[in-house]
Amino acid sequence: MSRVQQLIDRIVDRVNINLREPAFDVGPYVREIIPVDQFVKFYAFYGLTPHYPLHFSFAHSSLAGSYFLGRCTVEHAVLYKSDIRGDELKRKGTLFEHKGIRIPLHEDEEIRIRDSFLIKTLVHNNSHDPESPEEFQIRNTVAMHYANIHGAPVEGCFIGPFATVDLTTVHDCVIGAFSYVQTGELNHREVPAGTIWIRADGAFEFRYNYADEALARYVSVKPGEVPTGILMDFVEARKGEFQEVFESVGCCRGLEIPEGASVSPYSVVKGESTIGRNVLVAQRAYLNGARMGPGANAQENCYIVDSTLEGFNVTAHGGKIVGAHLGEKVFVGFNSFVRGTDRAPLKVGAGCIVMPHTLIDLEEPLEIPEGRIVWGLVRNAADLEENSVSAEELSRVDGEFSRGRMVFKGKGETFVQAFRHRIQHILEENGAYYDGTAGLGHAQKGQNMVFNIIQPYPDGDLKGMVPTIDIRP
Amino acid sequence: MSRVQQLIDRIVDRVNINLREPAFDVGPYVREIIPVDQFVKFYAFYGLTPHYPLHFSFAHSSLAGSYFLGRCTVEHAVLYKSDIRGDELKRKGTLFEHKGIRIPLHEDEEIRIRDSFLIKTLVHNNSHDPESPEEFQIRNTVAMHYANIHGAPVEGCFIGPFATVDLTTVHDCVIGAFSYVQTGELNHREVPAGTIWIRADGAFEFRYNYADEALARYVSVKPGEVPTGILMDFVEARKGEFQEVFESVGCCRGLEIPEGASVSPYSVVKGESTIGRNVLVAQRAYLNGARMGPGANAQENCYIVDSTLEGFNVTAHGGKIVGAHLGEKVFVGFNSFVRGTDRAPLKVGAGCIVMPHTLIDLEEPLEIPEGRIVWGLVRNAADLEENSVSAEELSRVDGEFSRGRMVFKGKGETFVQAFRHRIQHILEENGAYYDGTAGLGHAQKGQNMVFNIIQPYPDGDLKGMVPTIDIRP
CATH class of the missing domain: 2.160.10.10 (Hexapeptide repeat proteins)
Structure with a gap:
């Protein structure tokens, strides 16, 4: 043995x-x-x-x-x-x-x-x-x-x-x-x-x-x-591309990387991808046709395909975004799978929180309004109705609140604030607000x-x- | 500081x-x-x-x-x-x-x-x-x-x-x-x-x-x-090519590497180079249009350019061979510079010993007979006459023998035997005689x-x- x-x-x-x-x-x-x-x-x-x-x-x-x-x-x-x-x-x-x-x-x-x-x-x-x-x-x-x-x-x-x-x-x-x-x-x-x-x-x-x-x-x-x-099929289909990345040392693929941004040499960046200021692309992140607005980040094991992230977006570890347009400060939680298609495009309004482990997998076009908190399985507008709430509405909850298969107990405001605080922490830690002197984060420290x-x-x-x-x- | x-x-x-x-x-x-x-x-x-x-x-x-x-x-x-x-x-x-x-x-x-x-x-x-x-x-x-x-x-x-x-x-x-x-x-x-x-x-x-x-x-x-x-100009002109080699991990350049041979991923191999059985190409060796016969080796910092090595050739550390045809078991010592050109090609007969730090830099075509020991600066046939001796002749020396700027004292036979013994040692250590089971050397041990x-x-x-x-x- x-x-x-x-x-x-x-x-x-x-x-x-x-x-x-x-x-x-x-x-x-x-x-x-x-x-x-x-x-x-x-x-x-x-x-x-x-x-x-x-x-x-x-x-x-x-x-x-x-x-x-x-x-x-x-x-x-x-x-x-x-x-x-x-x-x-x-x-x-x-x-x-x-x-x-x-x-x-x-x-x-x-x-x-x-x-x-x-x-x-x-x-x-x-x-x-x-x-x-x-x-x-x-x-x-x-x-x-x-x-x-x-x-x-x-x-x-x-x-x-x-x-x-x-x-x-x-x-x-x-x-x-x-x-x-x-x-x-x-x-x-x-x-x-x-x-x-x-x-x-x-x-x-x-x-x-x-x-x-x-x-x-x-x-x-x-x-x-x-x-x-x-989810396995999705990552397995792309793993060959990481093999090439692991076979070379150093990152020199002619990508334009603006000040304050960093792209790990152990990431895959291809297609018509663009990298904004203070963007962080972590190792084993996969970008194909990803337009990353300023301060957006793609953490380890993220996949961003044919999508636009307007800026200050957090895509937590393992998040997958396909065929989507994300407004500013949209948060996509751990291992969430967010997939629009040509026929069923997805638009996510600014400030939305896609909870960790959410599955948005569209069968019809969908637009998620600004400031929405989304969870669970969402394939269409009806699912969205059942599996989301506005941050405003949830903030007013104090007690029990249930919707579809979700049950919430306690203070909605604390919950919403805790999330917002954490998103802010992640953006700061990652250097999304770096102004050339202050706000140094992972994106800048990782550059060299x-x-x-x-x-x-x-x-x-x-x-x-x-x-x-x-x-x- | x-x-x-x-x-x-x-x-x-x-x-x-x-x-x-x-x-x-x-x-x-x-x-x-x-x-x-x-x-x-x-x-x-x-x-x-x-x-x-x-x-x-x-x-x-x-x-x-x-x-x-x-x-x-x-x-x-x-x-x-x-x-x-x-x-x-x-x-x-x-x-x-x-x-x-x-x-x-x-x-x-x-x-x-x-x-x-x-x-x-x-x-x-x-x-x-x-x-x-x-x-x-x-x-x-x-x-x-x-x-x-x-x-x-x-x-x-x-x-x-x-x-x-x-x-x-x-x-x-x-x-x-x-x-x-x-x-x-x-x-x-x-x-x-x-x-x-x-x-x-x-x-x-x-x-x-x-x-x-x-x-x-x-x-x-x-x-x-x-x-x-x-010598500096020669190596400096080629150092950029090693930079590329250092930027990738692993050796996958589509070169045909026969059994028992090994080519370091930190070598440069280009042009119409071929690799024979049990050949060793060490790290920082540079081959461009090098035909390496069986058991030949190119040690660290060697350069072999537009040349043929018939087999069981030792090119010691830092040896440089350009525009030359080397017979079997030709030894080129440390840091020797052996250069023929299109107009002044060089042929070195089997079993020749090019002493360490020899400079053969031709201004006319030259053929060095088999079994010759060569040293010093050789640009033409007259130089060769002054700066070489047959192994046979030197083996008969017992006492003092001088030729040109070279002085030899002692037993010629011991000197020749010591050299031949060392060449044999190098070939064995490098695995030139590996037969699939016995004779494992550096070439085979380095393969994986x-x-x-x-x-x-x-x-x-x-x-x-x-x-x-x-x-x-």
């Missing part, structure tokens, strides 16, 4: 021990899902800039495609085409504020990944957990294809394909396919597939569940099989980045494993 | 302390010779295969372009486009034999480079020093453009441009431009430019000196200036190699320096 296979087996055991309640065997979901040959195809890399504290430590791991930017330790883990980053890691001395308590960090924050198997997974990290401000931990966890772990320390979890755990400390949980949880904390729970669940203790709770049948068309997973559905490449052993018993590496300033 | 400049200054001080006798100031030769911007242009890299013991440790250094393959530690050093390798490092337990004494290695041999500035320098390493079998040291040394340090532990030295120290322990010496020394040991000496000096204690001594004027056309160096001459890339800080105070890195299996 090869070392990679041995490693995967050991991870399975550790995750299963954690998941004895709820009883769940992750083995069939990950064993032999990725042939060992695949682990040698994509190198990992780490970025080098003067902007981020550097300390990388990798041991007994396979790191295909992973991208490291800040302090990070990886041990006994398989990161397969994962994005990791770490540009928002907190610095030594920073004050972490939580409910009035101010906790100064006594060292630079670090991402620690142990005994985990993360498949095509993002760990962007804007960690929220005041209990462990210096360590952002991912342990004993299996995350399936294109799941997002974001600012969410997880231990002992199985995270299904295209699922997202966001700003949530998750312990011993099974998160179903395409589910989104942002609940602060979650323990010993099994979250059914297609659950969109946002909760802030004492303030609000938002909950939506996809109908099983509707969801299965888009995402479906069975033990022992690679996930299927429209170089990437160091880590490849695994090409053959022998260690095939697919990387050497033990320690890197300091 | 940037960290790289500080580092260079410190190296200059350390080398100068060593060179107080002979009194020599290396400062003007290296200060500001390479603009700091250059140090960020080329990444370094290390190869990963199951074939070589791995342990790399880099600290406080700039490593542009360097290539590591075996155990290597680099501290407080500048390696600028250096090749290093390390595939011939001895393993733990190996017996090192020297004059009947057998010394078992108690650990894997390691290359250690400290407080040195090596410009475009090779350190291939087939170390010969029984006093330090586990450590191959390069310390307090400045090596100028395209110098070769080969199997030669050096301490406190200035090595001029295109000079070679080969299988020689060198301590506190100044080696002039284009000089070649292979003398076992050398202490506190100043070797004038253009000296070809091969000595085996008690067996033989070969010595040739280029006339200053003749040499100056090919290689010349003045304090405070980049070296000049035909992957390269991990190390880039320096792109800007800031540390611009051009690489992080501190430790890599183990």
Whole structure:
């Protein structure tokens, strides 16, 4: 048995021990899902800039495609085409504020990944957990294809394909396919597939569940099989184009990149795409005929095809936008799939919030009015009616409010403000408002980045494993 | 002052302390010779295969372009486009034999480079020093453009441009431009430019000196200036083509590479070049219209242009062959420049030995008969008469023999045998005789190699320096 296979087996055991309640065997979901040959195809890399504290430590791991930017330790883990980053890691001395308590960090924050198997997974990290401000931990966890772990320390979890755990400390949980949880904390729970669940203790709770049948068309997973559905087909159809990108170092494709903007050399940009001022195109973003207005961003694993984004748009990790015209400050949440066509074009008004894990897949032309909050499955005007509310209307809610399969409880205003605040934070962090001196963000700091490449052993018993590496300033 | 400049200054001080006798100031030769911007242009890299013991440790250094393959530690050093390798490092337990004494290695041999500035320098390493079998040291040394340090532990030295120290322990010496020394040991000496000096204690001594004027056309160096001459012009004219090579990862240029052969992804191969069985094309080798017969090799920094090599040819590090037809087993030594033209083609008969640092630069057609040993400057038949001898004739010499500017003392047969033995060693090490099972060498072991890339800080105070890195299996 090869070392990679041995490693995967050991991870399975550790995750299963954690998941004895709820009883769940992750083995069939990950064993032999990725042939060992695949682990040698994509190198990992780490970025080098003067902007981020550097300390990388990798041991007994396979790191295909992973991208490291800040302090990070990886041990006994398989990161397969994962994005990791770490540009928002907190610095030594920073004050972490939580409910009035101010906790100064006594060292630079670090991402620690142990005994985990993360498949095509993002760990962007804007960690929220005041209990462990210096360590952002991912342990004993299996995350399936294109799941997002974001600012969410997880231990002992199985995270299904295209699922997202966001700003949530998750312990011993099974998160179903395409589910989104942002609940602060979650323990010993099994979250059914297609659950969109946002909760802030004492303030609000938002909950939506996809109908099983509707969801299965888009995402479906069975033990022992690679996930299927429209979302898998969509990304798989484009993955060959990333192979070319990984085969060259440096970004010199004759694209006009204005001041303040940055386009990752590990992104695909083609067709009649244009890049506005302060635009951020992250690694593994895919742009084909994408007109990116000023301050717009395309985060890791985004796809923007034949679409116009007017400016200051956030397309969160894994968001997919096809055949659409987005007004200013439209937010498209994690893993959302937003697809118009020539016959059924989509227009999204300024300031709209497309909730994480929304599926807008048009069968008729649709125009979403300004300032709308949209969730769930939307194929036409009737669906939109059932699966959206104006921010204004929701802000007036204080109590319970339900529409279609969605139930909201609590203060609508707090919910809307929390979203707006977060969108603003993302735009600022990404440098959307950079004016040449102030407002420096990820787009500007990433401009002069170089990437160091880590490849695994090409053959022998260690095939697919990387050497033990320690890197300091 | 940037960290790289500080580092260079410190190296200059350390080398100068060593060179107080002979009194020599290396400062003007290296200060500001390479603009700091250059140090960020080329990444370094290390190869990963199951074939070589791995342990790399880099600290406080700039490593542009360097290539590591075996155990290597680099501290407080500048390696600028250096090749290093390390595939011939001895393993733990190996017996090192020297004059009947057998010394078992108690650990894997390691290359250690400290407080040195090596410009475009090779350190291939087939170390010969029984006093330090586990450590191959390069310390307090400045090596100028395209110098070769080969199997030669050096301490406190200035090595001029295109000079070679080969299988020689060198301590506190100044080696002039284009000089070649292979003398076992050398202490506190100043070797004038253009000296070809091969000595085996008690067996033989070969010595040739280029006339200053003749040499100056090919290689010349003045304090405070980049070296000049035909050899510099030749390599500088082609360096842009390597830039493209460094910008892509992996070797996929549609070249037909037969079994047992390997072509480094960091070589340039163009024109109507062909690659025979078991051919080795090393990194930074340049082939343009090169027909490489079976078992032929092009080592680091070789240039083979519009030439045919019939097979089992060794082109040692830095050898340049243009417009020539080489018979089987022709050896072209380190940094030799062998140039025919359309009007003055060159034919070199089988088994010829072109001595290291030979300049064959034709003004008329020339055919060198089989089995000839050639040295010095050869432009025509008259020069060849003065600067060559048949191996047979030299083998009969026992005592003193001089011809032109060359003086030989000792046993000719031992000299010829030593050369033939070394050529055979090189062919075997490079895998020229690989038959599909036996005879595995560098060509075959390198076939499935992957390269991990190390880039320096792109800007800031540390611009051009690489992080501190430790890599183990």
